[in-house]
Amino acid sequence: xxxxxxxxxxxxxxxxxxxxxxxxxxxxxxxxxxxxxxxxxxxxxxxxxxxxxxxxxxxxxxxxxxxxxxxxxxxxxxxxxxxxxxxxxxxxxxxxxxxxxxxxxxxxxxxxxxxxxxxxxxxxxxxxxxxxxxxxxxxxxxxxxxxxxxxxxxxxxxxxxxxxxxxxxxxxxxxxxxxxxxxxxxxxxxxxxxxxxxxxxxxxxxxxxxxxxxxxxxxxxxxxxxxxxxxxxxxxxxxxxxxxxxxxxxxxxxxxxxxxxxxxxxxxxxxxxxxxxxxxxxxxxxxxxxxxxxxxxxxxxxxxxxxxxxxxxxxxxxxxxxxxxxxxxxxxxxxxxxxxxxxxxxxxxxxxxxxxxxxxxxxxxxxxxxxxxxxxxxxxxxxxxxxxxxxxxxxxxxxxxxxxxxxxxxxxxxxxxxxxxxxxxxxxxxxxxxxxxxxxxxxxxxxxxxxxxxxxxxxxxxxxxxxxxxxxxxxxxxxxxxxxxxxxxxxxxxxxxxxxxxxxxxxxxxxxxxxxxxxxxxxxxxxxxxxxxxxxxxxxxxxxx
Ligand code: ASP
Ligand code: MG
Numbered sequence: 104x105x106x107x108x109x110x111x112x113x114x115x116x117x118x119x120x121x122x123x124x125x126x127x128x129x130x131x132x133x134x135x136x137x138x139x140x141x142x143x144x145x146x147x148x149x150x151x152x153x154x155x156x157x158x159x160x161x162x163x164x165x166x167x168x169x170x171x172x173x174x175x176x177x178x179x180x181x182x183x184x185x186x187x188x189x190x191x192x193x194x195x196x197x198x199x200x201x202x203x204x205x206x207x208x209x210x211x212x213x214x215x216x217x218x219x220x221x222x223x224x225x226x227x228x229x230x231x232x233x234x235x236x237x238x239x240x241x242x243x244x245x246x247x248x249x250x251x252x253x254x255x256x257x258x259x260x261x262x263x264x265x266x267x268x269x270x271x272x273x274x275x276x277x278x279x280x281x282x283x284x285x286x287x288x289x290x291x292x293x294x295x296x297x298x299x300x301x302x303x304x305x306x307x308x309x310x311x312x313x314x315x316x317x318x319x320x321x322x323x324x325x326x327x328x329x330x331x332x333x334x335x336x337x338x339x340x341x342x343x344x345x346x347x348x349x350x351x352x353x354x355x356x357x358x359x360x361x362x363x364x365x366x367x368x369x370x371x372x373x374x375x376x377x378x379x380x381x382x383x384x385x386x387x388x389x390x391x392x393x394x395x396x397x398x399x400x401x402x403x404x405x406x407x408x409x410x411x412x413x414x415x416x417x418x419x420x421x422x423x424x425x426x427x428x429x430x431x432x433x434x435x436x437x438x439x440x441x442x443x444x445x446x447x448x449x450x451x452x453x454x455x456x457x458x459x460x461x462x463x464x465x466x467x468x469x470x471x472x473x474x475x476x477x478x479x480x481x482x483x484x485x486x487x488x489x490x491x492x493x494x495x496x497x498x499x500x501x502x503x504x505x506x507x508x509x510x511x512x513x514x515x516x517x518x519x520x521x522x523x524x525x526x527x528x529x530x531x532x533x534x535x536x537x538x539x540x541x542x543x544x545x546x547x548x549x550x551x552x553x554x555x556x557x558x559x560x561x562x563x564x565x566x567x568x569x570x571x572x573x574x575x576x577x578x579x580x581x582x583x584x585x586x587x588x589x590x591x592x593x594x595x596x597x598x599x600x601x602x603x604x605x606x607x608x609x610x611x612x613x614x615x616x617x618x619x620x621x622x623x624x625x626x627x628x629x630x631x632x633x634x635x636x637x638x639x640x641x642x643x644x645x646x647x648x
Pocket of ligand 2: 110111139301
């Protein structure tokens with residue numbers, strides 16, 4: 104038996120949900136299918152309820168759009184007839200309830216968290232209902248009856264023990280296809296509708312897979328799997344075929360939105376492999392996540408992840424050296440205020456501790472820390488605490504780093520050679536992740552140089568700006584054009600002309616120019632050239648090598 108989870112985009116359009124049908128129906132074993140809301144619906148439910156709560160009558164139009172999406176889906180996937188009529192009736196019933204709730208909120212102008220949780224639950228209730236009618240022989244299950252949460256630190260957290268027991272009871276007999284709404288749950292005491300947090304459908308699927316000792320967990324999404332780096336920044340990034348649970352956790356905790364981070368633990372605990380697959384490209388191999396991976400075949404690092412949204416807060420002062428409890432107080436003050444810290448770095452001299460938080464948390468973090476250390480600051484033992492904002496954090500991840508000397512050297516050497524300043528760094532003793540903080544403006548360049556140095560070692564890229572394409576410069580360009588292929592094949596050197604400038608025109612391209620007809624291109628597409636624009640463009644591109 105396996106559990107298959109389909110995300111919002113997979114059930115977001117008529118064509119994609121028809122692929123889901125095909126994928127599920129061709130599985131050769133019993134499957135439990137977990138679905139998200141139709142892509143974008145959770146956001147729409149949230150924004151519509153906010154509009155209603157603010158007394159904005161435009162909420163009605165937003166509600167009608169939600170209705171339209173679901174009606175279109177019912178009509179698009181189920182042929183006209185008895186089944187369609189019945190499904191229409193059931194979908195409308197749910198949508199009518201939703202309408203009444205929105206109206207109530209509009210009249211009272213109040214939106215409690217409980218109301219909000221009820222409203223978002225309609226997304227998965229609707230999508231799972233539609234999918235259960237579409238997929239042959241599917242039996243619908245209500246996850247609110249077996250995924251149970253309890254309130255801890257003002258947050259709904261899964262009651263694992265109770266949930267495991269209820270899941271086993273609910274699935275005492277496993278039909279050929281079961282259909283389960285992801286994300287939604289209920290409070291174990293009050294029975295109120297709750298949820299597992301944004302992106303929580305993955306977690307629903309993992310919890311069910313673990314409780315029932317499934318053979319595997321498949322997460323069907325809209326990308327081919329975990330990538331070596333963000334493909335929007337690194338055009339040469341590729342899919343990683345195998346990862347360990349630890350590596351996947353490191354990568355998804357940090358930017359790569361392939362799976363919801365809490366998903367990995369329950370299945371890892373039971374040693375159930377996770378397979379990441381693309382609904383839009385089902386033939387692609389995907390990424391397998393499991394306990395052991397043959398590391399001898401893979402590179403020194405598995406992937407690079409990054410988040411742009413970083414502020415660094417440094418608590419420093421000579422008065423901190425050797426004093427016991429400073430870190431305890433820092434983390435206690437932050438935790439009490441619900442601020443999550445994702446990077447910590449303290450030098451052994453103990454006179455400063457730096458922590459990385461999201462930009463949105465930075466002001467509050469400074470405020471609570473300044474309050475916590477008010478006395479020490481007044482005495483001059485600790486400096487007033489400020490945040491350095493608009494930074495980015497990058498992490499290189501891989502279990503091969505363990506006991507392999509030279510990885511940090513290669514990393515920081517590469518950054519240094521490219522003029523990238525490292526503001527803070529951290530490596531845990533588990534040696535599966537090295538994280539560092541740079542200025543946001545250097546993020547793209549950092550990712551490029553690291554990807555280049557760890558993954559594309561077959562050749563090196565050299566980016567060239569050529570100023571002056573008269574007799575001498577023009578011959579140089581021609582020589583480069585003629586030699587480009589040979590240098591790449593024989594010397595592992597890729598010459599990329601990324602800027603061409605003459606006395607009147609200038610043009611720039613990260614991807615590099617085709618040197619066969621650059622003169623025409625320069626004439627047609629070039630911008631006016633002046634020393635200032637050239638300088639600004641070159642600095643602005645911040646390109647590597
Ligand atoms: N629909 C929910 C969300 O958008 C849960 C999920 O998609 O996993 O966050
Ligand atoms: Mg989603």
